[in-house]
Amino acid sequence: MARTLAEKVWEQHVVRRADGEPDLLYIDLHLIHEVTSPQAFDGLRLAGRPVRRPELTIATEDHNVPTVLGPIADPVSKTQVETLRKNAAEFGIRLYPMGDAGQGVVHIIGPQFGLTQPGMTIVCGDSHTSTHGAFGGIAFGIGTSEVEHVLATQTLPAYRPKTMAIEVTGELPVGVTAKDLILAIIAKIGTGGGQGYIVEYRGEAIRKLSMEGRMTVCNMSIEAGARAGLIAPDETTFAYLKGRRHAPTGEAWDQAVEYWKSLRTDDDAEFDRVVEIDASTLTPYVTWGTNPGQGLPLNASVPSPEDFADPIARSAAERALEYMGLTAGTPLREIEVDTVFVGSCTNGRIEDLRAAAEILRGRQVATRTLIVPGSMMVKAQAEQEGLHEVFKAAGAEWREAGCSMCLGMNPDTLKPGERSASTSNRNFEGRQGKGGRTHLVSPQVAAATAVTGHLTAPADLA
Numbered sequence: 001m002a003r004t005l006a007e008k009v010w011e012q013h014v015v016r017r018a019d020g021e022p023d024l025l026y027i028d029l030h031l032i033h034e035v036t037s038p039q040a041f042d043g044l045r046l047a048g049r050p051v052r053r054p055e056l057t058i059a060t061e062d063h064n065v066p067t068v069l070g071p072i073a074d075p076v077s078k079t080q081v082e083t084l085r086k087n088a089a090e091f092g093i094r095l096y097p098m099g100d101a102g103q104g105v106v107h108i109i110g111p112q113f114g115l116t117q118p119g120m121t122i123v124c125g126d127s128h129t130s131t132h133g134a135f136g137g138i139a140f141g142i143g144t145s146e147v148e149h150v151l152a153t154q155t156l157p158a159y160r161p162k163t164m165a166i167e168v169t170g171e172l173p174v175g176v177t178a179k180d181l182i183l184a185i186i187a188k189i190g191t192g193g194g195q196g197y198i199v200e201y202r203g204e205a206i207r208k209l210s211m212e213g214r215m216t217v218c219n220m221s222i223e224a225g226a227r228a229g230l231i232a233p234d235e236t237t238f239a240y241l242k243g244r245r246h247a248p249t250g251e252a253w254d255q256a257v258e259y260w261k262s263l264r265t266d267d268d269a270e271f272d273r274v275v276e277i278d279a280s281t282l283t284p285y286v287t288w289g290t291n292p293g294q295g296l297p298l299n300a301s302v303p304s305p306e307d308f309a310d311p312i313a314r315s316a317a318e319r320a321l322e323y324m325g326l327t328a329g330t331p332l333r334e335i336e337v338d339t340v341f342v343g344s345c346t347n348g349r350i351e352d353l354r355a356a357a358e359i360l361r362g363r364q365v366a367t368r369t370l371i372v373p374g375s376m377m378v379k380a381q382a383e384q385e386g387l388h389e390v391f392k393a394a395g396a397e398w399r400e401a402g403c404s405m406c407l408g409m410n411p412d413t414l415k416p417g418e419r420s421a422s423t424s425n426r427n428f429e430g431r432q433g434k435g436g437r438t439h440l441v442s443p444q445v446a447a448a449t450a451v452t453g454h455l456t457a458p459a460d461l462a
């Protein structure tokens with residue numbers, strides 16, 4: 001029977017199936033960080049169990065780490081990080097601690113080391129695990145009790161989601177990025193649009209994206225409510241993986257590529273739902289509200305609650321405008337920001353930093369600007385290319401790797417009432433600090449905004 005890519009990967013990993021029960025899936029790679037793992041290890045200790053496959057488990061410190069060198073001042077953050085260190089040592093798990101050359105945001109380090117590969121099942125106690133689907137595997141976030149289950153057994157009980165295809169036809173116009181595309185997709189299908197589905201992103205525009213761009217798209221699948229998002233592997237995927245630390249080599253590489261090439265949706269396979277979007281019509285996107293679906297082209301104006309026919313959307317817009325301190329009808333370009341944040345697992349990769357640097361080269365920032373590499377390897381690469389000098393010369397702050405201002409779990413936060421243009425993935429109330437206001441943007445728009453102090457596309461800079 002013809003099958004979708006998601007169905008193929010899923011079926012390959014089922015170790016037990018019984019009527020009325022979730023499938024028991026084998027997990028190829030388990031990523032952990034300091035926030036969602038402590039209780040899972042406590043559970044193992046209580047039960048007297050070891051970690052079943054410590055070599056398939058990788059830990060990093062990302063959410064609670066400061067991005068300036070020095071000790072962790074916040075006692076809660078400090079305890080979380082120390083607990084992860086203790087647990088990793090006790091259970092024999094490889095950990096990339098703060099300051100280590102391999103440390104970084106969990107969803108950046110998996111791909112950069114070549115740990116993330118096509119056809120894999122990958123889980124992590126973190127919703128943005130969907131990022132790894134960019135390589136053509138099934139990757140999703142799990143809860144802490146599930147983390148314990150995976151640590152103990154290297155398997156996970158799960159019901160197979162339905163399948164959705166998002167067909168992205170046409171080509172993205174010059175200056176329009178993967179981030180704009182995913183913001184437009186979420187604005188179209190809504191933050192609940194993907195609920196119950198694994199989404200496969202397909203079509204010409206997806207094929208043309210770099211791996212970095214594909215990761216940006218898959219990263220935000222969860223913001224459309226999807227269980228996971230994935231993209232069939234192709235030459236772009238193989239070229240990205242070749243030579244990476246954990247990628248196969250020699251004959252094993254050839255065999256792997258041979259297998260990876262089979263990882264595509266059969267021509268006559270059917271999806272439970274198909275959504276189409278024409279990439280050629282898109283322009284830079286920004287969010288104006290407090291969920292990632294409340295986005296519009298930068299050319300638009302702040303909407304009015306009356307623009308929404310659906311009463312729930314209308315009251316959500318009303319509340320969002322109030323929280324965001326915005327007035328309907330204001331051109332989005334006139335919104336002034338206090339802070340620009342370039343970073344996170346959505347847009348903290350080398351390509352994102354290159355894009356931001358290209359815009360900031362020879363210019364000055366008009367506002368506080370944080371440039372935070374997603375990993376220490378991204379940082380090293382950026383420094384090798386001299387990007388840090390460009391950022392510093394422009395007046396931006398060049399930081400160590402971490403989740404940083406993506407969420408308020410470390411010292412990089414907004415103060416109440418402050419407003420940011422941020423390349424991260426969530427604009428919820430208080431996400432970047434209590435009372436902080438977030439506009440989600442691409443790295444290009446973030447950098448251009450840093451230059452003018454109000455929401456700006458690079459094309460506006462002239």
Ligand SMILES: CC(C)[C@H](C(=O)O)[C@@H](O)C(=O)O
Nearest residue numbers: 035036063125126127128407
């Ligand atoms: C802290 C963690 C559990 C959380 C997640 O699940 O995604 C965080 O990474 C986020 O982006 O909100």
Ligand code: SF4
Nearest residue numbers: 128344345403406407
């Ligand atoms: S960078 Fe942001 S989205 Fe990614 S794992 Fe960290 S907190 Fe979550």
